[in-house]
Amino acid sequence: MSEQADVVVLGLGVGGEAVAGWLAEAGLDVVGVEGNLVGGECPYWGCIPSKMMIRSAGLLAEGRRIDGMAGHAEVHPDWAPVAQRIRDEATTDWNDQIAADRLTGKGARLVRGWGRLAGPGAVEVDGTVYRARRAVVVGAGTAPAIPPIEGLADTPYWTNREALETKELPESLLVLGGGAIGLELAQAFARFGSQVTVAEAADRLLSMEEPEASDVVRAAMEADGVRVHTGNAASMVSHDGLEFAVTLQDGTDHTVQRLLVSVGRRVQLGNLGVDTVGLDPSARAIEVDERMRAAEKLWAVGDVTGRGAFTHVAMYQAAIVVRDILGQEGPPADYSALPRVTFTDPEVGAVGMTQAQAEKAGLRVRVGVAEVPSTTRGWIHKAGNDGVIKLVEDADRGVLVGATTAGPHGGEVLGALAVAVHGEVPVERLRHMIYAYPTFHRGIEEAVQSLA
Numbered sequence: 001m002s003e004q005a006d007v008v009v010l011g012l013g014v015g016g017e018a019v020a021g022w023l024a025e026a027g028l029d030v031v032g033v034e035g036n037l038v039g040g041e042c043p044y045w046g047c048i049p050s051k052m053m054i055r056s057a058g059l060l061a062e063g064r065r066i067d068g069m070a071g072h073a074e075v076h077p078d079w080a081p082v083a084q085r086i087r088d089e090a091t092t093d094w095n096d097q098i099a100a101d102r103l104t105g106k107g108a109r110l111v112r113g114w115g116r117l118a119g120p121g122a123v124e125v126d127g128t129v130y131r132a133r134r135a136v137v138v139g140a141g142t143a144p145a146i147p148p149i150e151g152l153a154d155t156p157y158w159t160n161r162e163a164l165e166t167k168e169l170p171e172s173l174l175v176l177g178g179g180a181i182g183l184e185l186a187q188a189f190a191r192f193g194s195q196v197t198v199a200e201a202a203d204r205l206l207s208m209e210e211p212e213a214s215d216v217v218r219a220a221m222e223a224d225g226v227r228v229h230t231g232n233a234a235s236m237v238s239h240d241g242l243e244f245a246v247t248l249q250d251g252t253d254h255t256v257q258r259l260l261v262s263v264g265r266r267v268q269l270g271n272l273g274v275d276t277v278g279l280d281p282s283a284r285a286i287e288v289d290e291r292m293r294a295a296e297k298l299w300a301v302g303d304v305t306g307r308g309a310f311t312h313v314a315m316y317q318a319a320i321v322v323r324d325i326l327g328q329e330g331p332p333a334d335y336s337a338l339p340r341v342t343f344t345d346p347e348v349g350a351v352g353m354t355q356a357q358a359e360k361a362g363l364r365v366r367v368g369v370a371e372v373p374s375t376t377r378g379w380i381h382k383a384g385n386d387g388v389i390k391l392v393e394d395a396d397r398g399v400l401v402g403a404t405t406a407g408p409h410g411g412e413v414l415g416a417l418a419v420a421v422h423g424e425v426p427v428e429r430l431r432h433m434i435y436a437y438p439t440f441h442r443g444i445e446e447a448v449q450s451l452a
């Protein structure tokens with residue numbers, strides 16, 4: 001059997017849903033194919049439920065900061081309202097009817113099932129081939145990477161999905177991987193009372209960001225009672241029906257109730273039939289140009305492109321895909337001012353290049369640093385004021401090419417620096433700008449003055 005459409009979108013996560021909805025609203029005949037939940041990872045097992053956990057965990061942490069600053073508070077954590085809110089408000093118990101109706105309400109046709117590319121301009125789902133007159137867009141996302149650790153595959157380990165679905169707080173939890181997922185969830189569970197250990201293979205947490213941010217995050221984790229092992233992946237895992245036994249590379253043994261695997265995510269091209277359009281199924285991602293084109297009649301969007309696994313990247317790319325398919329003008333994709341925020345407390349905001357990346361790119365680099373606790377606002381804030389603002393300047397051009405804002409509201413402070421990097425605002429202008437007193441973002445002025 002075969003059906004026609006203007007556009008077929010394969011995978012309706014953040015990126016695919018946006019593309020399908022916008023193109024349908026523009027009047028095209030769009031078929032959207034989804035094997036699981038319309039909306040993808042972010043609303044059901046990612047950004048949104050994890051940030052609900054973090055918001056609640058943050059309230060507990062603030063409550064514990066009352067002593068010594070505002071009287072006395074006893075904090076009694078309860079996981080039940082968190083699990084309930086994730087069910088009621090975030091995921092409707094992992095039911096996507098609202099999202100599906102929103103999409104079809106825009107005029108798109110929803111096909112439920114797992115699809116595969118079937119040559120240029122064609123997608124097959126359960127024996128039906130959908131032929132696209134204009135474009136196929138792949139937005140198939142990623143799956144958790146599971147490392148080849150002896151014994152791991154045979155155990156009931158958690159990925160982000162089980163962690164965000166849990167109704168019960170783990171008594172003890174070992175988190176493999178000290179990146180964004182691992183750290184956000186480790187700290188949240190620890191603040192509710194789980195005994196948490198993080199084992200990170202690299203020599204520091206959040207190893208893709210500035211070392212100063214790694215130091216801040218490690219201190220914060222340890223202050224929340226998280227045991228941190230760096231340079232120390234797991235070498236063996238087993239489960240006896242009740243508990244996990246995990247041996248780390250340093251030879252230490254850990255017995256825990258739960259094991260969370262968060263060592264990165266992988267694009268799975270093997271199942272997508274990319275060979276039928278001339279692409280390499282063993283590639284790490286679908287290679288796209290600056291208009292998100294991947295092959296004849298083929299565009300890709302979101303995590304599957306390997307250009308930064310963030311919801312805001314998927315949305316940014318979706319707008320480019322839509323413009324290109326509709327033949328509209330617009331700027332090409334540019335990731336030089338890519339912002340990201342790790343929602344630990346303190347939050348770690350970052351944009352553009354780290355110092356190491358800028359040096360590796362051959363730039364003549366100047367660096368400016370301000371310690372948040374010694375800024376006026378940081379000093380006033382007191383409990384929970386750890387953080388650092390770090391700026392990376394291309395000294396030859398006199399513009400910032402990267403910045404890090406670790407600290408209270410670090411993700412919000414980042415906004416100003418994302419504008420500076422994106423807009424290539426001359427450092428000289430930043431030096432003579434008025435920064436409101438006493439804000440956290442006023443720390444940027446100090447960091448600018450210290451550029452050397």
Ligand SMILES: Cc1cc2nc3c(=O)[nH]c(=O)nc-3n(C[C@H](O)[C@H](O)[C@H](O)COP(=O)(O)OP(=O)(O)OC[C@H]3O[C@@H](n4cnc5c(N)ncnc54)[C@H](O)[C@@H]3O)c2cc1C
Pocket residue numbers: 010011012013014015016033034035036037038039040041042045046047048050113114115116139140141142160181271272301302303304308309310311312313314343
């Ligand atoms: C715990 C966690 C927290 C996160 N927090 C943040 C955050 O705070 N901020 C942020 O910016 N990002 C965050 N992310 C990342 C964010 O979720 C992803 O970048 C985003 O979901 C990517 O969207 P996407 O459309 O590329 O893919 P996905 O959302 O993964 O969607 C892909 C969709 O394609 C479907 N699909 C795949 N293959 C097929 C097929 N063959 N046929 C049919 N359907 C298919 C899948 O079922 C899925 O619904 C987080 C991720 C996790 C796991």
Ligand SMILES: NC(=O)c1ccc[n+]([C@@H]2O[C@H](COP(=O)([O-])OP(=O)(O)OC[C@H]3O[C@@H](n4cnc5c(N)ncnc54)[C@H](O)[C@@H]3O)[C@@H](O)[C@H]2O)c1
Pocket residue numbers: 147176177178179180181182184199200201202205206207208232233234262263264265308309310340341342343
């Ligand atoms: N706040 C956010 O925006 C947010 C939150 C969560 C996830 N995400 C996205 O999801 C992606 C995936 O998150 P993630 O945390 O799984 O990946 P990650 O790449 O952020 O971190 C994975 C970490 O695991 C470590 N690692 C790799 N193999 C290991 C092993 N065998 N043992 C121990 N450690 C090992 C890596 O060194 C790295 O530090 C992120 O890259 C990010 O793009 C974003």
